[in-house]
Amino acid sequence: MKANEIQKKLLVVEDDPGLQKQLRWSFDDCNVAVASDRESALAQIRRHEPAVVTMDLGLPPDPDGATEGLATLQQILALAPDTKVIVLTGNQNHENALKAIDMGAYDFHQKPLDAGVLNLIVNRAFYLHRLQRENYKLRQAGLISSVPGFITGDPEIARICQQIERIASSDVAVALLGESGTGKEVLAKALHLLSGRNSKRMVAVNCAAIPESLLEAELFGYEKGAFTNAAKQTLGKIETAQGGTFFLDEVGDLPLSLQAKLLRFLQERVIERIGGREEIPVDVRIICATHQDLKKMIDAGTFREDLFYRLCEISIHIPPVRERIGDAVLLAHHFKNQYRIKEKRQTLNFSQDALNAISSHRWPGNVREIENCIKRAVIMAEGSQITAQDLGLQSADNPEQPATLREVREQAEREVVAKALARMDGNIVKAAELLGVTRPTLYDLMNRHGLK
Numbered sequence: 001m002k003a004n005e006i007q008k009k010l011l012v013v014e015d016d017p018g019l020q021k022q023l024r025w026s027f028d029d030c031n032v033a034v035a036s037d038r039e040s041a042l043a044q045i046r047r048h049e050p051a052v053v054t055m056d057l058g059l060p061p062d063p064d065g066a067t068e069g070l071a072t073l074q075q076i077l078a079l080a081p082d083t084k085v086i087v088l089t090g091n092q093n094h095e096n097a098l099k100a101i102d103m104g105a106y107d108f109h110q111k112p113l114d115a116g117v118l119n120l121i122v123n124r125a126f127y128l129h130r131l132q133r134e135n136y137k138l139r140q141a142g143l144i145s146s147v148p149g150f151i152t153g154d155p156e157i158a159r160i161c162q163q164i165e166r167i168a169s170s171d172v173a174v175a176l177l178g179e180s181g182t183g184k185e186v187l188a189k190a191l192h193l194l195s196g197r198n199s200k201r202m203v204a205v206n207c208a209a210i211p212e213s214l215l216e217a218e219l220f221g222y223e224k225g226a227f228t229n230a231a232k233q234t235l236g237k238i239e240t241a242q243g244g245t246f247f248l249d250e251v252g253d254l255p256l257s258l259q260a261k262l263l264r265f266l267q268e269r270v271i272e273r274i275g276g277r278e279e280i281p282v283d284v285r286i287i288c289a290t291h292q293d294l295k296k297m298i299d300a301g302t303f304r305e306d307l308f309y310r311l312c313e314i315s316i317h318i319p320p321v322r323e324r325i326g327d328a329v330l331l332a333h334h335f336k337n338q339y340r341i342k343e344k345r346q347t348l349n350f351s352q353d354a355l356n357a358i359s360s361h362r363w364p365g366n367v368r369e370i371e372n373c374i375k376r377a378v379i380m381a382e383g384s385q386i387t388a389q390d391l392g393l394q395s396a397d398n399p400e401q402p403a404t405l406r407e408v409r410e411q412a413e414r415e416v417v418a419k420a421l422a423r424m425d426g427n428i429v430k431a432a433e434l435l436g437v438t439r440p441t442l443y444d445l446m447n448r449h450g451l452k
């Protein structure tokens with residue numbers, strides 16, 4: 001590839017030298033690298049990270065079939081999922097082209113090559129790749145979030161937010177698992193708002209907040225006269241969510257008798273009000289949440305395994321704030337900005353000892369605890385600064401100095417190089433390939449980090 005060309009990196013995976021030449025020539029405005037088999041294709045992907053790949057499905061050792069091409073496609077996408085792969089197929093090979101698309105290829109083009117059409121497809125792929133990259137950067141910078149209002153700078157939580165965005169449109173049952181105050185309800189609302197059901201209601205029931213004796217009526221409703229105080233027909237919460245989303249919070253507190261009734265609803269998608277005889281079809285998407293360990297509850301016989309599998313088609317574990325990198329301070333700033341406007345204390349800011357205390361505190365109550373703590377401090381602070389004392393937190397005795405970016409990079413670089421060498425059992429050529437650098441660069445890195 002030309003060194004000065006940093007944009008439009010294209011990898012051509014093609015074993016026929018004539019076609020290689022033709023493709024190079026067709027894309028003379030791109031920075032083109034060429035590979036003729038799976039191994040060299042993967043090495044080029046690691047080294048150059050091309051945005052777009054054109055790939056002949058018929059690669060050696062199976063030039064007349066598609067097995068090698070499809071296997072290469074799978075490995076390219078596993079290594080660099082954002083890469084836009086355009087597969088080139090013979091005109092008898094429509095079925096394999098569709099298989100490739102199903103596996104995540106961006107598009108296909110049938111041979112004989114039509115340079116004009118292929119150029120259009122490739123340029124569109126570059127354009128889409130650039131848009132996705134820009135979008136990703138904006139997300140990383142916190143400028144746009146896939147879950148509106150959900151503050152995070154932690155890569156794991158950002159990944160969860162993207163997962164939420166992806167599954168929102170399906171009707172799959174989602175279980176949000178995590179400690180109290182980690183944002184399970186916020187994410188449940190996001191699932192509803194990002195879904196096709198957002199014009200209908202999201203109705204929530206907190207199983208821990210309602211006495212067992214009333215919970216059945218709350219969930220399923222009752223007919224007039226069903227019991228002493230049943231003065232009129234009353235719809236249950238499940239029924240009132242018709243067409244929308246039903247959020248069952250603290251599902252671990254659902255008594256066993258009601259677990260059976262809920263299971264029946266999930267299987268049949270009909271409810272019967274208490275005292276009623278009619279089966280009423282209800283179409284809702286189910287989301288549940290709990291801070292309890294449902295698997296342990298199954299072992300202890302307090303939660304039904306069959307219900308667990310109905311409710312947890314997809315389980316999302318939300319890590320507590322203390323495991324999120326940098327989120328405590330980010331959330332503290334967010335709530336400080338919110339409450340200083342409300343309290344008309346625009347000039348208020350955190351002192352250094354307050355920031356140290358915030359990042360070293362363990363926050364057992366998670367986001368809710370941070371919010372309450374900051375709210376109280378905004379009201380109580382006397383001067384223009386919020387101190388650790390205003391927050392009611394211990395000043396961190398030995399505040400961890402933030403490492404410089406260079407230190408962090410060096411440390412990460414050393415770790416990655418050492419791991420690659422270990423993985424390849426000290427084989428320099430293979431480790432360099434894995435890291436996507438040349439052999440001399442790897443030697444330089446090893447020298448710099450004192451690795452043998």
Ligand SMILES: Nc1ncnc2c1ncn2[C@@H]1O[C@H](COP(=O)(O)OP(=O)(O)OP(=O)(O)O)[C@@H](O)[C@H]1O
Nearest residue numbers: 149150151152179180181182183184185186367368
């Ligand atoms: N990442 C976040 N950004 C901004 N606010 C958040 C975030 N996560 C949670 N919150 C806020 O923190 C509070 C607690 O969140 P939420 O009620 O969703 O937690 P939860 O996990 O459902 O807790 P519980 O299990 O106790 O019901 C809410 O006021 C919510 O708006």
